[in-house]
Amino acid sequence: MKILAIDTSCDDTSVAISDGLNILANVFWSKMKLHSDWGGVVPIEAKRQHEQFLDPAIQECLKQANLKLEQIDYIAITYGPGLAIALEAGITKAKELSKTYNKKIVAVNHMIGHVYSVLARDNEGNPISDLHDFEFPLLALTISGGHTDMYLMTDHLKFQNIGQTLDDSVGEAIDKVGRMLGMGFPAGAKIEESAKKGDASKFKFPRPLSDSMDLNWSFSGLKTAVLYQVRKIVGDYSHKPQKGDFKLEDASDMLDENTIYDISASFQQAAIDSLLIKVEKALKNHKPKMLVVGGGVIANKTLRDQLDTLTKKYSTPLFFPKPIWLCTDNASMIAVAGYFYAKENRFVKNLDELDRVPALTI
Amino acid sequence: MFEFEIKSEKDMKMVVDEVLSFYSGESLILNCIGDLGTGKTTFTKYLAKELGVTNIVISPTFIIQKEYQGHHDQKKVNLQHIDMYRLVNEYELDEIKLKSIFKPNTIVVIEWANKFLDYIEKLAIETGSKVYYLYFEHVDIETRKVYLKKIEIN
Numbered sequence: 071m072k073i074l075a076i077d078t079s080c081d082d083t084s085v086a087i088s089d090g091l092n093i094l095a096n097v098f099w100s101k102m103k104l105h106s107d108w109g110g111v112v113p114i115e116a117k118r119q120h121e122q123f124l125d126p127a128i129q130e131c132l133k134q135a136n137l138k139l140e141q142i143d144y145i146a147i148t149y150g151p152g153l154a155i156a157l158e159a160g161i162t163k164a165k166e167l168s169k170t171y172n173k174k175i176v177a178v179n180h181m182i183g184h185v186y187s188v189l190a191r192d193n194e195g196n197p198i199s200d201l202h203d204f205e206f207p208l209l210a211l212t213i214s215g216g217h218t219d220m221y222l223m224t225d226h227l228k229f230q231n232i233g234q235t236l237d238d239s240v241g242e243a244i245d246k247v248g249r250m251l252g253m254g255f256p257a258g259a260k261i262e263e264s265a266k267k268g269d270a271s272k273f274k275f276p277r278p279l280s281d282s283m284d285l286n287w288s289f290s291g292l293k294t295a296v297l298y299q300v301r302k303i304v305g306d307y308s309h310k311p312q313k314g315d316f317k318l319e320d321a322s323d324m325l326d327e328n329t330i331y332d333i334s335a336s337f338q339q340a341a342i343d344s345l346l347i348k349v350e351k352a353l354k355n356h357k358p359k360m361l362v363v364g365g366g367v368i369a370n371k372t373l374r375d376q377l378d379t380l381t382k383k384y385s386t387p388l389f390f391p392k393p394i395w396l397c398t399d400n401a402s403m404i405a406v407a408g409y410f411y412a413k414e415n416r417f418v419k420n421l422d423e424l425d426r427v428p429a430l431t432i
Numbered sequence: 433m434f435e436f437e438i439k440s441e442k443d444m445k446m447v448v449d450e451v452l453s454f455y456s457g458e459s460l461i462l463n464c465i466g467d468l469g470t471g472k473t474t475f476t477k478y479l480a481k482e483l484g485v486t487n488i489v490i491s492p493t494f495i496i497q498k499e500y501q502g503h504h505d506q507k508k509v510n511l512q513h514i515d516m517y518r519l520v521n522e523y524e525l526d527e528i529k530l531k532s533i534f535k536p537n538t539i540v541v542i543e544w545a546n547k548f549l550d551y552i553e554k555l556a557i558e559t560g561s562k563v564y565y566l567y568f569e570h571v572d573i574e575t576r577k578v579y580l581k582k583i584e585i586n
Contacts, residue, residue, distance in 0.1 A: 113496065114524045151495060155527055216494030237473055238491045246468060290491070294469030298573050428495050 071412060074131070074142045074167070075405035076124065078160030079152030079180045080215075081116040085127040086401035087135040087142070090409060091191045093198075093402045095134035098395070099123040113153045120159035128163075139171050144417075146408025149177040150430030151216060157426035165421050175418040176411040178404045181217060181432055182227065184364030185210045186410065187391040187403035199392045201362075209358035209386075211349060214365035215241035215256070218287050220348065221432060222356055226410050229432045232356070233285025233348055240341055241367050243289035247296050247337050251330050252322025262370050265338040268331030273299055275340035280347045285355075287344055296337050303329060342373050346380055353384045363390040369397045438471060438576040444478040447578050451564060452482060457507050457537050459561035463545035463552060466568025471576045472543045475566065476513055479541065483509050492543075493517050497528055509537055516544040522551050534559040 072094075077084045083099040099119065132139060147164035150157060168175050188199045208223040218240045220233035238246075241258070248257020251264070275295050278288040304324035322330065353361070361381055368374065368390045381388040391397045411417075418424045436447050451462065462479075464472045477489045483502025492498040492515040500511040512533050519525065525548060533540055534555055545552055556563045565581040 113519070114521065114527050117527075153495060154497070234488065235490060236488055237477075239494065242491060242493055250468075290469065290473065295573075297467075297469050298570075429498050 088405035150427035268335030470568035
């Protein structure tokens, strides 16, 4: 089964072609560098980029896979969650291809894509992340810029939400702390690099909700605690926000290098502990056959190592997408999830009803 | 100008009560202005709770706009939660169709509204919306101050 997948949920334009779970081609176009100056994604720029690069990306993918569009069986498209106008660019293209080439569409939830990214195989059929198939019940953790959620899966595509953040996602907290420390956007890799040189026990940051019985998280309070620590060190550096004033929280000029390293390390450990406390509760309560983690934040190696230690304690196998490109947004995971949607006959019945759902949940 | 001292999260209900005290289904815009961690999203959570919204209100920084259904005085109220933290240019506001959500029976909370105040006020006049300003300030780690200014700009 050959699937052409498109993901335009945020600022990366990604197109992939798979044969079953085997990824034959995956093409990215990212303008991340242009966004980092001021600290975020510019939605309208992302949309323009998608519109401009979707066609060449599709052509490049077909070339790499040595296929023609006529030979594709189905189209898989991300319909949410994500930035509304960015999602729309991909959906419009998918509908156009569907009509021109008479192909059925599967509309894929981007977050389900992140969970399924671990099942991607290379073009020879070898599992890229050393996992052949899911075993249920499965515990799935999705951690990214917009999400911090935990699910219990009882079968393929059957999800039960058992935990989520009550305010900010972990990725958002990382990016906002990164901004205070002058690291630009996205800040994940830079925080981790900086944390390596710092002392994680130097500052006492909270692990919000760690005593609560449920499996929910809160990262807003952790972010604010870091802000207060920074203020305590440099004196109150903020002023009332003015119109057109975007950089009010960057305090990096007033902090010495070692302090930035220590804040990074202490914050990173608090964020990891917060995640792990609830993952451990879920391992105890639900005794899953395996833990699967997806989303951009699992690119963090310190988190990977500590999750590994934790899951070993419970003899629960741990899987996450090994290469970084499979952790962050990509169309391969949409192709892989799309394969399971197609196997279950979950096609879009009426093209006119296919619409973006920016706040889509699982 | 109303002034509230927020000693614990629950105190945010006082602000919500004042905001809703004369609300009767008009188009209402709440411009929320304040630094990171001063309680803008917490305020929105309590507003949603008061409107009977059952979903968990989370930060919309990532997706920019989120919509909830609630009710007030036995009438349906549409709650729109917008975060302008990531937006840079006014034409992006055209793109998220801001004008189309300024309508009766809708309360629009706008975090980081200070970035586009002129634009928001212009649309508010065009759509006959009421505009309130909420300023959020840090006092110390446990305490916030919220100032509420109700302005009839029409």
